[in-house]
Amino acid sequence: MRIRQHVNPNQVHFARFRGERPELDGRAVELEVGCADAQFLFERAARDPSRHYVGLEIREDLVDLVNRRARSLGAPVRAVFCQAQLHMTEILPPGSVDRVYVNFPDPWFKRRHHERRMVDAALAAGIAGVARSGAELFVQSDVWDIALDAMATFERDERFANCAGEWTFWRGGNPYGVRSWREQNAEETGLAIWRILYRRR
Numbered sequence: 231m232r233i234r235q236h237v238n239p240n241q242v243h244f245a246r247f248r249g250e251r252p253e254l255d256g257r258a259v260e261l262e263v264g265c266a267d268a269q270f271l272f273e274r275a276a277r278d279p280s281r282h283y284v285g286l287e288i289r290e291d292l293v294d295l296v297n298r299r300a301r302s303l304g305a306p307v308r309a310v311f312c313q314a315q316l317h318m319t320e321i322l323p324p325g326s327v328d329r330v331y332v333n334f335p336d337p338w339f340k341r342r343h344h345e346r347r348m349v350d351a352a353l354a355a356g357i358a359g360v361a362r363s364g365a366e367l368f369v370q371s372d373v374w375d376i377a378l379d380a381m382a383t384f385e386r387d388e389r390f391a392n393c394a395g396e397w398t399f400w401r402g403g404n405p406y407g408v409r410s411w412r413e414q415n416a417e418e419t420g421l422a423i424w425r426i427l428y429r430r431r
């Protein structure tokens with residue numbers, strides 16, 4: 231199957247939510263925004279199958295692949311087709327998420343494409359809406375500008391507190407014991423990775 235490399239999240243095609251909401255049952259929920267193949271979530275689920283793992287993804291083919299894989303493995307992983315900045319609070323109930331990961335968001339390097347970047351005030355509002363008080367928010371990127379922009383976004387939002395201190399990157403590495411596809415790739419090619427860790431107030 232041919233998977234598209236990138237899609238423009240601002241296309242009108244993505245404006246209305248057409249995905250399927252995950253069925254939750256009170257167990258803890260971990261959420262990855264922009265999950266792609268959900269390697270990170272599948273590995274988290276293998277370590278602790280007692281939780282729900284929800285991935286939000288704008289490429290529909292990948293959503294289908296992830297959900298087929300989850301069914302065949304019997305893994306508690308579920309991908310949801312959506313435009314995360316627009317639909318997060320339609321997908322998940324308020325305060326239902328215990329941890330949020332934003333792993334290696336697309337950099338959209340060209341200046342005219344910056345408006346396609348995923349981490350912005352709307353995404354922060356969505357995360358604040360679905361995360362419970364005390365929930366962790368972990369962001370990582372191998373692109374300095376993206377990491378700094380993400381930090382600026384969450385520093386400006388009073389609903390989040392930086393665990394490392396204001397305007398400070400997280401130096402404790404990835405504390406979750408698994409790696410996303412992009413993270414594995416960045417580490418294997420020796421790229422620097424910038425990380426930030428917040429708590430929902």
Ligand SMILES: C[S@@+](CC[C@H](N)C(=O)[O-])C[C@H]1O[C@@H](n2cnc3c(N)ncnc32)[C@H](O)[C@@H]1O
Binds near residue numbers: 263286
């Ligand atoms: C560079 S990939 C990283 C994938 C994975 N998190 C990793 O670290 O390997 C970024 C992913 O975010 C998805 N994405 C980009 N904008 C999005 C949006 N607005 N809503 C949902 N997913 C989005 C892309 O389709 C892509 O799969």
